[in-house]
Amino acid sequence: MKMNLTVLSVLMFAIVSYGLYQLSYEVQQLEKDLGSIERRIVDNKESVRILKAEWAYQNRPDVLQEMAQNYLPLLLIAPYQVASAKDLSEIVISATEAVKVPTPRLNPRKNYSPPAKAPTGGFRLATYNIPEDRQ
Amino acid sequence: MSEMTWLQKSTRSRFKLSKQTRSRKPDGRQAALHLDGSAKETLEQGRNRLVMAGAVFAFCFVILAGRLIGLALSGDEGASQTAQARENSAKIALGDKTRAEIRDRNGVLLATTLSTASLFAEPKNVIDPHELAAKLTTVLDDMSEAVILSKLSSAKNFAWIKRNLTPVQQYKINALGIPGLHFRQEEKRFYPMGSLVSHLLGFTDVDNQGIAGVEKYFNGQLGGSNDTAATDVYLSVDVRIQHALRDELSRHMSIFRAIGAAGMVLDVKTGEVLGMVSLPDFDPNRPNDFSGDSKFNKVSLGVYEMGSTFKTFTKAMALEAGKVGIYGGYDATKPIRKAGFRIRDDHAKKRWLSVPEIFMYSSNIGAAKMADDVGPKKHKAFLTKLGMLDKPSIELPEIGAPILPPRWNSLETMTISFGHGLSVSPLQLSSGIAAIVNGGAYVNPTVVRRNLEKGLMAKQVISAKTSNTMRRLMRLVVEKGTGSQAAAAGYLVGGKTGTAEKVEGGRYKRNALVTSFVSAFPMNNPRYVVFAMLDEPKGNAKTHGFRGAGWTAAPIIGRLIARIGPILGVTPVDEESDAIQRAMFVPINSREKKLASF
Numbered sequence: 001m002k003m004n005l006t007v008l009s010v011l012m013f014a015i016v017s018y019g020l021y022q023l024s025y026e027v028q029q030l031e032k033d034l035g036s037i038e039r040r041i042v043d044n045k046e047s048v049r050i051l052k053a054e055w056a057y058q059n060r061p062d063v064l065q066e067m068a069q070n071y072l073p074l075l076l077i078a079p080y081q082v083a084s085a086k087d088l089s090e091i092v093i094s095a096t097e098a099v100k101v102p103t104p105r106l107n108p109r110k111n112y113s114p115p116a117k118a119p120t121g122g123f124r125l126a127t128y129n130i131p132e133d134r135q
Numbered sequence: 136m137s138e139m140t141w142l143q144k145s146t147r148s149r150f151k152l153s154k155q156t157r158s159r160k161p162d163g164r165q166a167a168l169h170l171d172g173s174a175k176e177t178l179e180q181g182r183n184r185l186v187m188a189g190a191v192f193a194f195c196f197v198i199l200a201g202r203l204i205g206l207a208l209s210g211d212e213g214a215s216q217t218a219q220a221r222e223n224s225a226k227i228a229l230g231d232k233t234r235a236e237i238r239d240r241n242g243v244l245l246a247t248t249l250s251t252a253s254l255f256a257e258p259k260n261v262i263d264p265h266e267l268a269a270k271l272t273t274v275l276d277d278m279s280e281a282v283i284l285s286k287l288s289s290a291k292n293f294a295w296i297k298r299n300l301t302p303v304q305q306y307k308i309n310a311l312g313i314p315g316l317h318f319r320q321e322e323k324r325f326y327p328m329g330s331l332v333s334h335l336l337g338f339t340d341v342d343n344q345g346i347a348g349v350e351k352y353f354n355g356q357l358g359g360s361n362d363t364a365a366t367d368v369y370l371s372v373d374v375r376i377q378h379a380l381r382d383e384l385s386r387h388m389s390i391f392r393a394i395g396a397a398g399m400v401l402d403v404k405t406g407e408v409l410g411m412v413s414l415p416d417f418d419p420n421r422p423n424d425f426s427g428d429s430k431f432n433k434v435s436l437g438v439y440e441m442g443s444t445f446k447t448f449t450k451a452m453a454l455e456a457g458k459v460g461i462y463g464g465y466d467a468t469k470p471i472r473k474a475g476f477r478i479r480d481d482h483a484k485k486r487w488l489s490v491p492e493i494f495m496y497s498s499n500i501g502a503a504k505m506a507d508d509v510g511p512k513k514h515k516a517f518l519t520k521l522g523m524l525d526k527p528s529i530e531l532p533e534i535g536a537p538i539l540p541p542r543w544n545s546l547e548t549m550t551i552s553f554g555h556g557l558s559v560s561p562l563q564l565s566s567g568i569a570a571i572v573n574g575g576a577y578v579n580p581t582v583v584r585r586n587l588e589k590g591l592m593a594k595q596v597i598s599a600k601t602s603n604t605m606r607r608l609m610r611l612v613v614e615k616g617t618g619s620q621a622a623a624a625g626y627l628v629g630g631k632t633g634t635a636e637k638v639e640g641g642r643y644k645r646n647a648l649v650t651s652f653v654s655a656f657p658m659n660n661p662r663y664v665v666f667a668m669l670d671e672p673k674g675n676a677k678t679h680g681f682r683g684a685g686w687t688a689a690p691i692i693g694r695l696i697a698r699i700g701p702i703l704g705v706t707p708v709d710e711e712s713d714a715i716q717r718a719m720f721v722p723i724n725s726r727e728k729k730l731a732s733f
Contacts, residue, residue, distance in 0.1 A: 017207075024207050046250055050302070056244035056327035061378030076698060079625025079707030 234324065234343050235357045235365040237336060237350075240407075240584045243374050245332055246350070246419075248343070249325050251299040252318040254308060258287050258294055261315035271296070274307045299323045324350075330418045331377055334432040335370065335411050335531070335582060338419040347422075347430065349582065351532045369584040371407035376400055379698045380410040387691045388414055388669065391682065395670035397433035397561055398691070400699065403569040403661050405585050406578035408529075409703075411435075411562075433668070436533040438558040442635030442684070443497045444568075444653045445554030449506050450494055450608060451571050452517045455601045458508045462724055464489035467500040474546050478503050478553075481634070481683070482617065489724040494608045495616035497632060499553045506552030507545060514548045520596045521567040521577060523559050530582050535560045554633060561651070565666045568653050572609065572629075572661040575602040607721045610658040614719075621654055621689040623696040625707030627715065629661075630654025630692060632684035637671070647671050650684035654692045657705055659718045665699075667691040 068074060093099065237246040261267055268283040275283075275297055286294045298321065300308070305318060324339045326332075337348020344358070345351040349368060359365030384396040400410040413433040417425035431437065453459050467488045470479035482496045493501030506514055518524050526536040538558040540547045550556040562580060570577035576593035585591070597605075609629030612618045617632045633651040636643040651668040655661040667688050674682040700707065708715055 021207050049247060050249055052244060053247050053249060053325050053327050056247075059243075060328055060331070061374055062331070062382070065378070065382075077701045079697075079700075082625075082701060082707050084706065 232359065233322065233365065234339075235359070235367045237357070237368045237370060239332075239370055239372050239374050239377075240409075241373060242369075244327055245370065245374075246324060246326050246336055248322050250320050251301075251323045252305040253298040253321045254296040254300055254305075255317055255319060256287055256294050256296055257292055257315050257317065258289060259292060259315075261287060261313075264288070267313050267315070270311050270313060271308070274304055274311070324419075326419045328374060329420065330416045331374065331381060332370075332372060333416040333419050334413045334430075334434070334533075335372060335408075336419055337532075338422040347533065348432075348531060352530050371402075371409060371582055371584045372411065373409050373702070375702050376699050377410040377412065379695060379702075381412045381414070381416075383691050383695045383698070384412055384414055384667065387667075387687070391669060391672035391675065391678075391687045393669040393672040393687075395433060396668065397437070397670075398665075398667040398695075399434050399561060399565055401565045401569055401580060401664040401666070403573040403655065403664055404578070405587060405591065406566065406569070406580045407585055408580055408582045409663070411582070413437075432531070432533045433561065433670070435527075435529060435531050435560055435562045436535045438535045438538055438560050439649050439651075439668070440555050440558050440635045440638065441561075441564055441651060442554040442633035442649070443499075443502075444564060444631045444633035444651055445551065445557075446494060446497065446502045447568060447571055447605065447609065447631050447653070448518065448521060448523070449502045449552040450490070451597055451601055451605050452514065453505045453509055454490075454604055455517075455597045456509050456513060459490055459505060461490055461604060461722060464724070464726075465493065465498075465501045465504045467493070467498050469500075471500055471503055471549070473549065476546065476550075478549060484727075487726050489726070491608060491611055491721045491723045492725055494631075495611050495723075497612075497617050502552045503549035506548045509548075511543050511545060511548040514551070515543055517596075518551075518557075520594075521570060522579075523557070523563055523567055527560065527563050527566070527580065529562065529580050537563065554635060561666055561668055564651075564653060565664050568655065568666075569664045570596050571602060571605050572655045572658075572664070573602070574599045604721075606655075606658050606661060607719055609655065610719045611721050611723075613654070617683075617685040618652060618654070618689045618692075620685060621652055621692040621696075623656070623693050623700065625710065626696050626700045626705060627657035627659055627708060627710060627719070628654050628692065628696055629656070629658040630665075630689075632689060634684045648682055650682065650688045652684050652688035652692050654696070656696050656700070657708065659708070659715065662705060663699075663703060665692055665696060667695070 233250075234248045236244060236248075239245055256267075258264075264284055264287045265280075267287070268280040271283055272278060272280050278297065283296060286296060296316070300318075308316065309318075322343055324343055326336060326338075333348075335348055337345060337350040337352075339350050340346050345354040349370065350357065353368050356366055357368060380398050380400060384398050387393075388396040396412075396414040398410070398412050399408060401408055411432075411434050413431070415429040417429045422430070454461070459465075464487055466486075467480060467483075468485050470477050472478075478499050480496075480498050480500055482498070484492070484496055484498070488496065488498055488501050490501075490505075492498070493505070509517075515524070524537055524539060526534055528534075537560070540551070540556045543551075547556050566577070566580045569580075575595055575597040577596045578591060578593050606629060609631060610627065611629075612631055613621050613628050618630050621628050621630050630652055631654075633653070635649050635651075636645060637647040637649055638644070639647070649668065649670055650672055651666065653664065653666045655664045669687050669691075672682045672687040674680040674686065678686040
């Protein structure tokens with residue numbers, strides 16, 4: 001009996017210490033991982049900072065203006081081109097009248113032709129026609 | 136005591152063998168050895184010693200075991216300490232000590248801090264300087280071999296080769312693998328927008344301490360301290376508006392060959408500055424490459440005699456004081472002579488002018504008489520209320536105090552009524568005009584995004600009725616008067632021109648003008664004040680040689696408002712519609728003699 005108890009306690013001691021050592025090493029490994037992850041977070045944050053600065057730098061208004069001038073057929077918005085949603089006419093759909101529902105076509109692109117190409121050459125953005133007498 | 140000494144000293148026989156005679160069992164036990172005397176003593180002593188040694192060893196092992204268990208339980212203390220240190224340094228890099236960012240009102244990045252690598256060499260450890268220089272020039276293409284060699288030739292143990300490299304350069308230099316070269320991490324303030332927001336932002340010195348502009352004013356907040364974290368600053372400017380303003384100003388500066396220009400856009404309700412440009416400007420990324428002249432902020436630090444734009448204040452004051460009504464007028468036939476001075480009109484009509492006409496044709500005589508009616512005391516009090524006579528308060532270190540006349544009597548009142556004799560900054564003028572048009576409430580201007588939920592400190596300076604009349608008068612100037620070129624169809628622009636001769640050495644320089652135009656739009660419910668100023672513009676063929684504000688400064692306003700109107704969300708209106716015409720109606724009440732039909 002006494003023998004058994006001794007063996008049991010020794011066994012228990014061995015198991016518990018093994019478990020403890022195992023846990024301890026696991027924690028150490030996790031701490032190491034945490035450290036490296038934190039280091040990577042710092043590095044990544046620094047990269048994000050640089051990329052954000054780069055993004056802001058590439059999106060300078062003067063660069064955008066120049067690119068829009070060269071590649072977009074857009075001019076300055078004239079006052080008559082500005083409207084609000086209220087100005088749009090409303091289409092009333094009658095509840096009683098039968099409304100044709102469009103059915104899917106067999107070949108939707110049969111009658112499609114690509115839009116005419118935008119005219120080449122430089123376009124001036126952010127400018128508008130100044131009457132001759134004002135120039 | 137060693138064994139030898141014990142042997143020598145012992146006189147007794149070492150051991151004695153005695154035959155066992157009284158043995159009961161005749162098996163092999165009778166050979167037992169009985170130790171007696173000195174031998175027994177020796178043996179016991181030896182055992183004692185063994186026990187002692189065993190105890191010492193056991194003690195050591197117990198300590199070792201204890202330490203081992205301790206280590207297993209708590210982990211490596213040294214390692215945990217380095218982890219702690221790493222954590223601390225990580226926190227610093229994560230933004231506790233990094234100088235915070237500056238952004239515009241929409242969150243566009245204006246200033247940030249990047250950690251960059253700087254390259255230095257230890258000349259003593261460099262094996263072959265010539266080879267090093269040759270290799271380095273392949274990466275640092277802006278440095279010549281000779282420059283690198285001269286840096287290496289110094290006897291010092293340390294020599295900077297280049298500060299603040301780009302990450303690509305750092306990678307390439309690392310790849311070269313030259314011994315004797317090292318990197319050091321440094322923080323560098325970076326302004327992605329370049330010179331666009333230069334005067335407002337200011338710049339920092341090599342230690343990342345703000346020494347101008349917002350960088351200086353908010354140095355504490357941006358840099359943080361031991362107990363407060365560094366926090367970002369959101370400015371009230373909008374880079375899109377700032378760009379449009381700078382673009383138009385620089386374009387017209389070159390058209391009219393002006394030596395400088397300034398402009399600002401101000402929200403009349405909140406006092407927020409949406410754009411503030413002073414030309415020539417500088418690149419805050421490399422402030423040392425620019426002269427002190429270009430670092431001078433003409434908007435907040437420069438004070439100028441603003442000329443006729445001051446007539447807006449004179450008119451508002453006279454109407455508010457009830458000295459003259461909109462139907463009244465003054466005789467502007469002859470120039471005023473007072474104390475050796477002669478006040479005359481630039482656009483002389485030589486007849487009686489009604490109040491709207493005085494404003495429309497910018498009559499100095501009319502304005503002077505109007506101000507004289509009110510009197511110097513009230514004039515001074517009125518301008519004080521509008522913040523013209525005190526140093527303005529705004530979140531910038533560069534603020535110019537107005538230059539007041541040494542005394543303020545009837546003559547000074549007359550000259551100040553049309554903007555001479557008192558120098559104010561464009562910032563003061565714009566915020567004063569904002570108060571005139573927004574219903575009469577003076578709001579302190581700010582360059583920081585305002586939280587409107589917190590409420591606004593406003594001070595009523597003129598009545599809403601006077602403000603309404605002033606809006607119509609300012610609209611009249613653009614519609615029919617000197618500022619017709621400032622019109623931007625649909626945006627109902629109103630404003631006032633101002634042309635002043637520059638003062639140099641106490642005398643007016645006839646050939647050097649400062650032309651300005653202060654405007655607000657849309658005039659039926661003003662939301663923004665737009666100011667533009669040119670320093671020494673020259674007339675050209677298109678302006679028929681004229682260089683007055685109506686020819687040089689007003690076109691800037693017209694083009695600018697057409698550009699920024701859609702960005703600011705101002706809905707264009709039909710200026711010819713009845714409702715608008717009625718809202719902007721002013722009885723001109725002219726007594727101009729129409730030619731009788733022959």
